[in-house]
Amino acid sequence: MGTEANKTASKDFGIVHIRWFFILSACSLLSILYTSSTSKKFYMVVNSQSSVLTTISNQLRDVSLSHKVPPSLSNTSSKSHDQTVNFTIASPNTCSESPIHALVWIFSAPGNFERRKAIRKTYAKSALFVPLEVRFVFSIATTNDGDIQQRILLEQDAYGNIIQDGTFQDAYENLTHKAISMLKWTNIYCKDVKLLFKVDDDSFVHSTRFAKWLQKFEDTNSWPVNSVIGTVWNHPKPHRTGKWKVPYDEWPEAEYAPKACPGSGYLISGDAVPKLVSAIPKVRFLWLEDMYLTGVLSHAANLKHIDNSQHHLLTFEKNTQSTFVSNKNLFLAGHLSHNMDAYKLWDKLRPLKYW
Ligand SMILES: *[C@@H]1O[C@H](CO)[C@@H](O)[C@H](O)[C@H]1NC(C)=O
Ligand SMILES: *[C@@H]1O[C@H](CO)[C@@H](O)[C@H](O)[C@H]1NC(C)=O
Ligand SMILES: *[C@@H]1O[C@H](CO)[C@@H](O)[C@H](O)[C@H]1NC(C)=O
DSSP: OOOEEEOOOOTTTTTSOOOOOEEEEETTEEEEEOOOOOOSSOOEEEEOSSOEEEEOHHHHHHHHHTTTSOHHHHTOOSGGGOOEEEEEEOOTTTTOSSOOSEEEEEEOOTTOHHHHHHHHHTTOOGGGGTTSOEEEEEEEEEOSOHHHHHHHHHHHHHHOOEEEEEEEEOOGGGHHHHHHHHHHHHHHHOTTOSEEEEEETTOEEOHHHHHHHHHHHHHTTOOOOSEEEEOOEESOOOBSSSTTBOOTTTOOSSOSOSEEOOTTEEEEETTHHHHHHHHGGGSOOOSOHHIIIIIIIHHHTTOEEEEOGGGEESOOOHHHHHHHHHOTTOOEEOOOSSTHHHHHHHHHHTTTTOO
16 A cells, blocks of 8 residues: 555534544444544545545545444445445546546446447547547446456556446446446546536447537536436336336335436536535435436435436437437437447448538
8 A cells, every 4th residue: 555644624623633433334344443633625545556545525524423323223224335435446537637528437347348449439539529628437346357357457558547446346236336436436536527427338429419518518608517417207116026126125115216317328517426425325225326326316415307318319229220310419329239339320420420
């Protein structure tokens, strides 16, 4: 480990020595951390070349002020309230040129090398957005496969746009942890971003149409605030069977939230990111990443939902391909069936001067 900087501060407590006890709850595992000193910022960073362990400020404060009631008893039943983040690949300079207008955060599984390649070779090109500053990163969690991990490290050497979270295994069931990871990383390394755009690695973003959409906010100096932007679903209800099954005892209510957006692509205004991070300890864990972040968590953070469905083709299929090509409003397509679709789309769109 490299340098260690312990920084804590509080307007309430001034320069008085403080003891901070907080409880990390991971499936009823409790641990206590003690730290003290002073400063304006309020987090602890243990930084080394490739690994960053950060304890997030506001949450640490929230929890320590209410330490008499362990989070595991008050409102939590999962790792989502763990204060520690551990980015084994952090790409900390992604947003070093400020301001960043959009950060496109692409959920990807460790072994999806071909999909990431297709995305890099097609739409994920910052140059297409100039003069706007847009960045693309791939979000991966931990893999136990040593060969895959080696290839990921080589990929990072070549492109430098991977963010790997070391605190959980990469799995479909763990996507909510990935969403939380996205919020925590952005809150640390990309604080001033105007819009955070979460997509999946089987989604396709029409770069120039998206750039045009962004440019409007820049031209009118009216970037969205306090907002989650996506295809807005009203009163989404739990499925009790099938792929998105959520058993009654995990979510007895008839709906997840008054409004939520599907996960193939949604945007969050930059100012909303810290609000969402602060809301994490206040809500119940839900493994469905999109319903959790854009529904439960956004509701707790009092965000407004802006409907973006005119720009979003939910499912990219044979019979909707031509729609995506011809309808110039559409800048996001979800659920490409094969990563060749990205190349085909790219080829189709370029000659038609849609770019
Ligand atoms: C961070 O995560 C990696 C990979 O899971 C693990 O090997 C390492 O021990 C973790 N570091 C800390 C400080 O927790
Ligand atoms: C999700 O991550 C946790 C923590 O690393 C791990 O124990 C669990 O097995 C993962 N879930 C799946 C389905 O792999
Ligand atoms: C968690 O806390 C919030 C705010 O205190 C409350 O509205 C919510 O009902 C609680 N959830 C659970 C599952 O207890």
